Amino acid sequence: MTGRVLRIELRRSAALGTALLLLVTGAALLLSSTQFFAGRWMQLAVMARSLLMVLLPLALAGGAWMGRRDARHRVDELFASTVRPRWQRVVPTAGALAVSVTTAYLLTFLVGAGWVVPTAGYFPFAAIVVTAVGIPALVAAGWLGMAAGRAVPRVITAPVLAVVGFALVGLVPELAMAPDTSTGIARFRAEPAAMLLLPTINSLDDFQTVMTRVSLLQALWLVALAATGLLLLGAVRRHAIALAVLPAVLGVAVALPLLPVGGARGAAAVDPVAIELVCDNDGPQVCVRRAHAGLLPDVVGPARQALGLMAAKLPNAPVRAVETERVTFWAMLEPDLAPPRNSADTLVFDTPTIDSFGHADLSGDYFLPSLLEAAWRQECGDQPILGDVYRARIVAAAWLTGQPPAPQPGWAPEEMALLESAYQALVSLPEAEQRRRMAAAREGALACRDDELMAIMSADRP
Incomplete structure (x- = not known):
């Protein structure tokens, strides 16, 4: 039954539109910047993570639009009066959005792969891990957006979340990466480890890789954040809402002390195979x-x-x-x-x-x-x-x-x-x-x- 509902949601809900928006936007940005990753798998992985500064706000907005669906059609009180638990109703919808944004992200990566395969002479395994971190990031954004759309079912919720999301994942890392030139020599400021809780990565050199330890810690935190979004979406009572925040708190508590300082620079390391x-x-x-x-x-x-x-x-x-x-x-x-x-x-x-x-x-x-x-x-x-x-x-x-x-x-x-x-x-x-x-x-x-x-x-x- 759940699978049938999931298929219906994939065909008829806003999940498909959100996926198409992510795919078209991501592919357009990739195809306009092929010189930055052509022939290099790690650079394509980094480019895919860089796209998150645009794709995450869109996933937030798409989730918010789906989250206000019951209120928009004035059936929220009707569904609340049924004996069926709320989580049974929200899981297929949330699953449809997760499948959609994941598919759009992977298809975007495959579009970029067409500019890498013909001339690439080196495939680092870490490129798979770096790319994969974007999946829980998009799922978390979509589910948090759905929870926000359900809590504030207004037309303005989706665009506001898009703007806030872009400011958070796009502008904050750029400002933090600005070099300090007060001494006359450009040097990076010491970015706090918390900057790596944001999944975007920029400006990795061709001979560098993202440490696998950092990618796994980021994935752990993002999975915990996605769990919080799903629990918030299914929560009805106040104590359930309070408990829903617990996975994100635990994720931060585990990941943050183990993440290096220095932002993207601290997460990067020279790849010894790449420089052979x-x-x-x-x-x-x-x-x-x-x-x-x-x-x-x-x-x-x-x-x-x-x-x-x-x-x-x-x-x-x-x-x-x-x-x-x-x-x-x-x-x-x-x-x-x-x-x-x-x-x-x-x-x-x-x-x-x-x-x-x-x-x-x-x-x-x-x-x-x-x-x-x-x-x-x-x-x-x-x-x-x-x-x-x-x-x-x-x-x-x-x-x-x-x-x-x-x-x-x-x-x-x-x-x-x-x-x-x-x-x-x-x-x-x-x-x-x-x-x-x-x-x-x-x-x-x-x-x-x-x-x-x-x-x-x-x-x-x-």
Whole structure:
């Protein structure tokens, strides 16, 4: 009997409309942002969790709309007069909403998977766990919304819950993640562990994963919250309403002390498998990290071209090219996370931009110059990068190609004139002197001394 009622609810109630709204919204957001996860399973899982900042408010509103159904049709007093317990009437409706929002969430993930499967070279099991946490989150939101809709059966309840839900799961984490720049160096504030009670996750790096312990604790808390929502929906008397809050309280009491501080940053850890090297040895060795294995065919050609240009002009030139293992997002804001210094025989290059289909985006012809600039770059901790250092790297890369510096997007004409002047002054020197200067500049840069490199910007001859 309950199964038959559940099927009727799935076909005829607002659960189906709520699921369609979640699916269309989630799929539209995913398809407009495929470059952020194409070819990477963990990034798709994180993207699915990021979508919760929009999907959770919609689930709350959908649940509230369903919760006011009895009052809207003026049958609540009629049903209350029957001998059948209330929970027997609400379970099929709540089950229909749970099935609907879960199906919509999983279908949204499958839509995104179409942009991951063709080029993904690494599937971390943790991606399943990270994605799965969104299911109890949506179910809890739907059931709490139903309880609120039943308690306050007004038309305005659903939109108000949507706005409040978005403020809670969308804006609060963004404000908490804002870096503190009062010391002159951007560093994250110490977010309380309670921030991880919100299921949204943002800005996880390609080489990171969410600790499984954190995902399981979040799931525990969200299941407890869903139980509270269901009990509130079926509660009639005051003491039952008071007892309904108990699962959520217990869930917080168990999970909160075990969650790390620092919000998403505290929950993240470097994935040791994701940073393993995958190499092409048919020539000078070129390697990328396993998380970006699909990029290797795209970067082999430009990387070997860069190594050839360096070998022709630089003594002790690098003989292999390796993608950096630097956790780019967090290292930018926490310089102490930078890896050990690069070896002189290895050209360490940044991850190229990934396009919407999971390939390296080399259309702008900027990857080769960035590879050449990397010959004069070193991981130097929190040492600031001065403007002259950056300009000197551009001039040094141009010297390797034998062509003047290419126009830099957004640069003022006087800046480009400065680069052109430095380049012409450098190439006007005798060839032996050019090589000596550039070798000294590379040696100094690798030792985190940029004086020799910045001297390239001087038009004075020795």
